[in-house]
Amino acid sequence: MSRHVAEAVRAIREMGIKYKVTPMGTAIEAESLDTILKAAKNAHEAVFKTGASRVVTHLTIDDRKDKPKGIEEKVKSVESKL
Numbered sequence: 001m002s003r004h005v006a007e008a009v010r011a012i013r014e015m016g017i018k019y020k021v022t023p024m025g026t027a028i029e030a031e032s033l034d035t036i037l038k039a040a041k042n043a044h045e046a047v048f049k050t051g052a053s054r055v056v057t058h059l060t061i062d063d064r065k066d067k068p069k070g071i072e073e074k075v076k077s078v079e080s081k082l
Helices: 001-013 031-051 071-080
Strands: 018-022 026-030
Touching: 001 018, 001 026, 001 031, 026 031
Parallel strands: none
Antiparallel strands: 018 026
C-alpha cells in the first residue's frame, strides 16, 4: 500500500499545500475549501494512475472561521495536556 499512498502524497505535495503524513492518513491544510477538494481529487486520481483498480478516499473537513488553527497548533494543544 505504501507505494500507492506515496503517489497520493506526491500529488498533494505538487500542489504546494501543507500536509502531514500520519500512520493512518494524511492531514492537509489550505486556505480554501476548493483547494482542499482539489487536493483530495488529485490524490485519489494519483492512486488510480499507479494501476489500482479501486480507490477509497475518506475525507473529513474541519473548517473553522472564528480563529486560525493549523495542523501544528492542534497537535501542540493535545501534547500540552499530556
